[in-house]
Amino acid sequence: MPRYHVKITGKDYDAMADLVRKYQVNVARHTVEKLDGGYRVDAHADGRKLRTLEAAGYKIERYEDVDKEGKKRQKEVRKVTKKAVTAEALAVATSAHYLNVVEVEKALATVADPPNGAFTKLIKLPNKTWENRVCNALKIGKGTGSNRPAIYFLGGVHAREWGSPDILIDFAQRLTNAYRTNSGITIGSNNFTAAQIKKIVETKDTYVFPQANPDGRNFSMTTDAMWRKNRRPAPAGHPQASCVGVDINRNYDFLWNYPTYFNASSPIANSTNPCDYQTYIGPKAVSEPETKNAVWLFDQFSNIRYFIDVHSYSEDILYSWGDDENQATNPSMNFQNGAFNGKRGIAGDTAYKEYLTTADKNTAVNLANKMQAAIKNVRGRVYKVEQAMSLYPTAGTSDDYAFSRHLTNSQKAKIYSYTIEWGSPSNPTPFHPAYPEMQKIIQEITSALVGFCIAAT
Numbered sequence: 001m002p003r004y005h006v007k008i009t010g011k012d013y014d015a016m017a018d019l020v021r022k023y024q025v026n027v028a029r030h031t032v033e034k035l036d037g038g039y040r041v042d043a044h045a046d047g048r049k050l051r052t053l054e055a056a057g058y059k060i061e062r063y064e065d066v067d068k069e070g071k072k073r074q075k076e077v078r079k080v081t082k083k084a085v086t087a088e089a090l091a092v093a094t095s096a097h098y099l100n101v102v103e104v105e106k107a108l109a110t111v112a113d114p115p116n117g118a119f120t121k122l123i124k125l126p127n128k129t130w131e132n133r134v135c136n137a138l139k140i141g142k143g144t145g146s147n148r149p150a151i152y153f154l155g156g157v158h159a160r161e162w163g164s165p166d167i168l169i170d171f172a173q174r175l176t177n178a179y180r181t182n183s184g185i186t187i188g189s190n191n192f193t194a195a196q197i198k199k200i201v202e203t204k205d206t207y208v209f210p211q212a213n214p215d216g217r218n219f220s221m222t223t224d225a226m227w228r229k230n231r232r233p234a235p236a237g238h239p240q241a242s243c244v245g246v247d248i249n250r251n252y253d254f255l256w257n258y259p260t261y262f263n264a265s266s267p268i269a270n271s272t273n274p275c276d277y278q279t280y281i282g283p284k285a286v287s288e289p290e291t292k293n294a295v296w297l298f299d300q301f302s303n304i305r306y307f308i309d310v311h312s313y314s315e316d317i318l319y320s321w322g323d324d325e326n327q328a329t330n331p332s333m334n335f336q337n338g339a340f341n342g343k344r345g346i347a348g349d350t351a352y353k354e355y356l357t358t359a360d361k362n363t364a365v366n367l368a369n370k371m372q373a374a375i376k377n378v379r380g381r382v383y384k385v386e387q388a389m390s391l392y393p394t395a396g397t398s399d400d401y402a403f404s405r406h407l408t409n410s411q412k413a414k415i416y417s418y419t420i421e422w423g424s425p426s427n428p429t430p431f432h433p434a435y436p437e438m439q440k441i442i443q444e445i446t447s448a449l450v451g452f453c454i455a456a457t
């Protein structure tokens with residue numbers, strides 16, 4: 001059954017909410033456009049579902065067959081082999097194709113090689129994946145000190161979003177090359193000076209965990225290009241292919257058991273069904289080795305003050321919160337207050353909104369604006385800076401978990417947290433665009449991350 005990249009138009013809020021709560025359509029949550037006669041959203045669905053939606057009154061604009069196009073993208077990725085890859089082949093800025101899962105780890109290790117040894121360190125994550133892969137993160141930073149803030153970049157959580165590891169490897173390669181050679185970084189009309197680069201490396205720690213879900217990414221690159229989850233074996237008695245895996249970015253300990261916390265009619269983009277192709281939350285919070293690894297870095301490095309999870313797509317920079325709209329007037333209306341259970345997750349109502357102080361919102365937006373400006377300087381694309389909550393709320397995501405840590409435990413530091421959704425909905429196969437387009441996106445997001453490291457203090 002072929003699957004298509006589509007735009008779906010519905011007549012009102014309920015029609016759009018039903019796409020998720022009734023039809024389980026995979027919508028790009030932040031592409032909702034308000035039209036004269038309703039709303040339109042970018043999405044993916046198979047032919048049968050599209051016919052059902054058309055019969056129910058939705059208007060469908062159909063683009064590429066994502067499986068057919070995905071096969072083409074898969075052919076462009078080098079096969080995983082035992083053969084050694086040269087350092088030049090691992091340089092993302094001059095590469096002609098996505099790094100495969102082995103190449104990402106190799107490229108990360110190469111960044112930590114002796115020429116950069118004085119200011120980098122490879123960090124082996126403690127939990128092997130379901131398919132026994134070992135993941136590594138990289139620390140970039142020279143010097144120590146108690147007032148040294150750390151910044152944490154995560155990527156490769158969703159299997160099909162192939163470009164995020166490439167982005168983070170490119171960032172690490174450019175930052176370390178520039179520091180080692182006492183030079184600046186120029187991308188488009190961004191000119192980050194040698195002095196700015198030196199300040200990042202010598203006064204801050206940067207942690208880069210580029211490929212959190214290598215099992216899923218490998219499966220997407222070789223078998224099912226649209227795969228999103230990890231590769232946890234399917235529960236007994238569920239032989240279907242879709243029953244494998246957990247959505248890592250629904251598995252964090254933030255309102256994880258969402259049916260307790262959310263309004264039953266909320267169009268939340270989460271599922272308790274192990275056979276849900278997209279957003280199964282897992283058997284318990286932080287059940288997955290990939291989630292545990294991502295959390296381990298927060299626990300291990302208590303000076304982390306900033307966090308960015310790199311995803312695709314829709315050209316957005318998202319700040320807290322994702323479970324409901326923000327409010328700054330009632331501190332007791334918050335995710336920890338059981339009195340609001342069953343009320344969360346409806347856009348546009350007043351029964352529940354998540355608490356975020358005006359000061360925190362301003363800090364979050366100001367830093368997001370720096371990233372937006374750096375992205376625009378590459379080729380003029382303007383990413384939207386907006387709250388993670390859209391018409392469609394979420395629970396169990398990394399960004400809300402990261403920002404909630406200081407609220408659930410006052411011993412922990414406040415971590416300003418973001419999700420970047422790179423890439424335009426108008427790209428064919430937007431989760432893994434053809435590499436010439438991906439190269440432009442890599443330049444944009446690397447610029448955003450360098451700009452962020454300069455601005456975050």
Ligand SMILES: [Zn+2]
Binds near residue numbers: 158
């Ligand atoms: Zn994602």
